[in-house]
Amino acid sequence: MITFILNNKTISTSEHSGMTLLDFVRYEKRLTGTKIGCREGDCGACTLLVGTRTNNTIEYQSITSCISPLGNAHGKHIVTVEGTNLQDKLTTAQEAMKANYATQCGFCTPGFVVSLTGFALSNSEKNYKNAIDAVSGNICRCTGYKSIEKATQQIVDKLKTQENNSFDWLIKNDFIPAYFETIPKRLKDMEAKDLNQPKGKYISGGTDLYVQQADHLADNEVHLIAEKDYLKGITIVNGVCTIGTNATVSDLWNHPEINSFFPNLKKHLKLVSSEQIRNMASLGGNLVNASPIGDMTIFFLALNSDITILNSEEKERTIALKNFYQGYKTFDLKEGELLKNIRFKLPSKHSFFNFEKVCKRTHLDIASVNTAIHLSIENKTISEAHISIGGVAAIPKYLHETSAFLIGKPLTTEAIIEANNILQKEISPISDVRGTNDYKRLLARQLFFAHFTTLFPKQFTLKDFLQHA
Structure with missing residues (x-):
């Protein structure tokens, strides 16, 4: 039962x-x-x-x-x-929606109310930015978002007065029933x-x-399998992070130590779906979906991750994620096997990580092209390079040749432009609803350059690359 x-x-x-x-x-x-x-x-x-x-x-x-x-x-x-619902009056979230005329047909309103109530119950900092994130997966087609944003601000203003994040305070202040x-x-x-x-x-x-x-x-x-404990958890030991495949994007988002290693992590993860989906979707599911544009797959490929696979007899094997994908929607997973965990070395003080994504709308959309990079730099020379890209091949693509080319190269405009030439030979995009072949090649180039202008803004500008490309 x-x-x-x-x-x-x-x-x-x-x-x-x-x-x-x-x-x-x-x-x-x-x-x-x-x-x-x-x-x-x-x-x-x-x-x-x-x-x-x-x-x-x-x-x-x-x-x-x-x-x-x-x-x-x-x-x-x-x-x-x-x-x-409260017995004889509106809750704080309901009242805020009413007071700011944030509902018209009313179809979407229950979802907004539930999301904003969830925000009040959450452990996240009670500020306007986080509140807007909480309703990032709620769509309204007729009211206009300014009134909803005003309602959200009213809720935040009241939450800022709370003494502690307790049921007792939320009940007394009409956020939730007793x-x-x-x-x-x-x-x-x-x-x-x-x-x-x-x-x-x-x-x-x-x-x-x-x-x-x-x-x-x-x-x-x-x-x-969502509640299987052996597939849960995030551990960090000796600079190696191991993530159970039942972990969600929200688990990464809320993990203080992982955020300390990836200062822009929340900025990157904000591009991955909505808060509701980030709360639900497992990282293992993203990997075995095998989508050529899977955001977290591209993320973990650039970290040169290994995956541990468990069979029905509880025997394990470990392979590199970059060797997992064999063709469109096909991968190295036998009948009865499950992905158990994902493991990768965390960035060091000499290494740099970046994730880029372009889609038809900024948020809540699948990528036309997405890409990630992980570089280690010593004495102005690239000592390690891992680059991944999605939307330009039948599989989530680890760029073996481009990555290998960059190792040992100086961090210069010329080396990066030459690496892009190799990248263009490694990819094979097709024209579809997310863009033409030429458009995706252009995106691949621009996002590859964007990694370097983002990670090394004092050294590179996009103009530098375009002048020499």
Whole structure:
């Protein structure tokens, strides 16, 4: 039985664990405030909060329920917009939307309210920038965002007065109803045991598979692995970072030590989907999706990562990520095998990392071309180079020849231009909806140069490269 708390009620259901959480709350429980929009995780109309118990505290994150399997709710607290309601007045988030005329047709409003309530419950710093990030996956088509932004600012202003980030303060100030205070103990007492799952398709966050196969997965056996502890966690030992493949982009975003090694990490990760999807999507899922434009795949390729693969007999093997991909949507993974973790050396004081991405809109879009670079510099000479690029080949591409060429070269305009000539020979873009062959080659060149103008702004400008290219 799948057991969880839905708003203020404990639920035990024998419904198929592969059905979407959205369909369960709307059709089985008639909580129709959660809307059906795109069914692809893009619009945010179906946003719910998921509360996960850690020790004696609950961490809440927003997700898009249209692409989340019901089974992933097991042992959690699920909050719909109805679950945020107070008995006889509006919540702070609801009142802010009303006071600033931030709703018109109202279809998108529940999603915004839930996301902003999740922001109030989160551990993130209560500033306007973070609040806007919290609604980055919510789309409104008729109201106009200025009124929504004003409502967001009103919520932030009230949150800035809080003495501590506690349920008690949030309840007293009308952000959440009083029953939230009972949830930590109720989840602890529930002691939800692992689901007895049949063999079926492995699913972690589901953000890719449910876009493509939601109906199929709702009717067939699935094997949910999002809560498997052996696939979780981030550890750093002797300058090597190991990340469990169930970790999410948000886990990286919120990890202080990783952010200290990658000062621009949040800037890079802001280009990866929306907050709801960053909270859900597993890094392992991104790798085995094998998309030629997978953002995190390109990220980890440039870090020269290794991956550990686990089989059904608990035997492990390790290969370089750059050798994992064999052709379009094909990779070195046998029947019954899972990706266990990703491992890479962290940047040193002599090394530099950058990620670039161009798509039709700045955020919430898949790349036309994306690329990452990791360089080590000693005595003005490149001692190590790893470059990856997406959107220009059938696989997420590690640039073997370009990377090898740069090693031992001085950090000069001439060397970089010559490296671009090699890069152009390594890639083979095709014309499609994201751009023509020529356009993608131009993007590849410009983004390759952008790595150097970003990492070494005092030494290089784009004009320098274009004059000599």
